[in-house]
Amino acid sequence: MALTRDSVPVIGRVVATEALPASPHQFHFWTPTATPIGIGAIVRVDGEDRTVFGVVLDARAYSDLVTPLHEVIGAEGDPGAPTAPTRRAEIRLWTAAVLRQEPEEPLQPVPLARVRLATPADVTLALRMDAYAQGEPRGAIPVGLYAAGGTRAPVWLDPDFLLGPESAHLNINGVSGLATKTSAVLFLLSAVFQHFPRAKGRIAAVCFNVKGPDLGFLDRPAALTPQDLEMYAALDVAPEPFDQVRFYAPYKADGVNLNTLRTHPELAGSVEPLVWGLREVLDYSEVLLNRDDIDAKADAFLDFLADRVVGKPFVDEWGGRHAVESFGDLERLFRAIFDGLEAAGGRDMWRTHHVATIRKVRNRLMNISTRCKGLVTDDADGNDLPFGAFEDRTVYVVDVAGVDQLGQDLVFTRVVSKLREHLERRDLGVEHVVAFVDELNKYAPADGPETYVRKMLLDLSERGRYLGVVLFGAQQFRSQVHRRVVGNAGTTVYGRMDMDELATPGYQILSPATKIKLATLPKGELMVRHPHFTQPVFVRFPRPASLQGRQGVEQFPPAADVAFDDAVVRQLAALDRRVPAARVKDLIAGRREDDVRRALLATRRARPHDVVAFFAARLGPAVRRQTIGDPAHGADVAPLRTVEDPYAP
């Protein structure tokens, strides 16, 4: 693109003094007091033999007043004195950082020349977007609209630097409620899905919903203003909700009501249960055991269980045969061991493992199904994300907002680890996955003990881009997130920031004016740092086209939890609306709840044509309850001998 001077009006002139010289990286210019530019505006300086693009970082205004005292004297001490007939001479002096020089070499100080506002074409050049946002295939990802001084220009991110392999990861930062972090990520995900070149591979997103209904309605359209639609058009993004979304949520403790706010009858059946058995959990037991629990002995015993026991036929020393597939099976094995040791005269070692270690591991493991009830089942069967069958341009929402911290850690660790495993084997179904994690400061804190989750996040930050797992992390305070996690994010986005946070060392590179702007950013405006941009740039973005959480629950109020049998009917009806409630209730009447849950899960997983028949088959034949002494059932079992109570009155 030719760097020709055009008819853009001159708004200022570069000035340089000994105290404020122009350098190859920074310059100063003055403007009239009435000027369209502000902090973050991109300007162009046309010298004789070079063009320089800069972004305004700071501004000063001062008059020829020597001391404020003279102002007092001039007003005779009366602040209400009539306005002076002449306004003092004053200056608007702006400081700009160089974004780009043309020609790039030799790098020289900025010429003392006229300053113009950047045109949209200038913005493309200034941010070096011409390297990837022009020509075919473009594939550049629009992140927002640069808007300053009447100039509006789309700002694109380089897909290779956002999603790998050159650089990767995105970190978004800002105060809750005002920084619009989730909205920004959702808009960006839309842009990624619409613009990421198919030639670069298939892409999916896994979003962890960690609070409220934030991500619960991504498939539902939101009401957008004309301004939003205008921005969508300018950014070449279709204002549509995600058309392929899969929701997953664990059950509540009752094992039948889903632990999510997306339970409105109209949305019934759209949430898949997330249920894991022993096999799914055991590999990530480190997540569930606290730091003090983990020692070499416990580790060795856990390895023993994983390698030699779970999923394999196992015969104990006392002849007992075990096929451990579930927590229930595991508990039976532990019981057999303790009973065997007791019978052997109180021995305290079993296969080189001390009984105390066995007891500790047993307590922790068996406790998992209690602490994570609803997510972890005592049974062997679970229901998982479709690892291996991920679909292109699909969002997988894992709703763990209602799960306690331990459960969230487990879900998060296991899902990301499974994504890594499958991507490593190239059998996930897609080549790229964006993992969106909010509240990153909780999972990868800067301080505190080393946790399995943090280790996994660090690994993901440092090596994920080679595999195709990209972390989109969000948090309120960047300073509270591990340095290596935020430091590895190639693209950083800032919404409205807290002043205390801005006072931390990580923000020293920002000018005071930029900090003030960040502290007062309106909703829908962000500051973006990207490897191609030599300075941060402010952009605006439209509201997401998907219904946001709060509006979602207003439009689709969650259904109240229902009784066990009604919940079963509701879940089966979600698979087939014709399911007769009375028939289902008859089927489960008198059945053990665990048996019903197991049959229900199997039915959901199989999604059979005849739901009721399949469910009934999995439930098995009913074992009739028989009351002893009931003439209706005959008297073929002798009643227990009645012992007279000597203390009875």
Added chain:
Amino acid sequence: MTVRGNVRRALARAGGSVARGLAREAARQPVGRPFAEARVVEGRDVRAIPVGDPVTGPEGMGFVDGIQQFAVEGHFGVTPIVRARVAAAVLERREGTLRCAARSVEEFLTVPCGRLTPAQREALDGVELPIRESDAGPRPHPLLDRWAAVQVIEQRRDRCERDAAARFLAARPDAWLVVDGGVTGLAAVPGAERAIGVVKSHETQFLEATDLEAALTLPAGTRSSAFVRRGAGGVEATSWYLRLWPWSEEDLLHGLARVERLMARGALDSADEVSRWVLAERSPIADRDPRWDRLLYPMHHVEVYLRAEAGGWH
């Protein structure tokens, strides 16, 4: 090659000596004319007259001032060769903001031409600058020669100011113009009756005895009775003293300005109103100038403008 360089080279070529050429703006001079005649035209004796609350002057008011810069570029023998630049501008005030409405600039050499040899004259003629006769007389004197040059420079500056003022008054037939100094020099300029002179220096005293005392001890916010003084060429101006700032604990002349207008119908009647306009100019203070108590801020601004425009003239 700069003009300065041309002058200095011409001097050297013609056998002159090149000096350091330090830039100056004024030469010290004694009080040339300490006393002058005037007649009181408002009552019998001079008294203090309260002018009322300050009132901002009419929109579009102009302010004219000039600057001068000179340098002794060298000598032919002992005869100084002075290069000078004079400039004047009228800044017009609209909505509180001053903008240039008229401007006049001149750069020239001033030398006692009679003392130059034909070769020296030819050398200076080769420099593309007008040569102004400094009229220093046939007998050289280092101080008087320089003084004579400064006289020429000041005259040219006055001329520049007059020129800028004339253009402004012609272009703005309803506008008032505030002049830094007396107004008698503008007598020939059409529209000069709209000129208000604000004189800061009080080298020439027009009053005496109790009239003088009354004028020099005016309380703040008052003016003296008006009097008529006669300027160069017999031009008469109506004048009065105006105390801008209290002088107690300060010098007698602290905050004392002399306002004058050409003798014209209504000049005396509007003395209070014009005084209120001038009084309103106390704020903002021209606090970068030691004469801030008498220098109106817009005048100061004209000077700043002219110096900025001259840049690093040398």
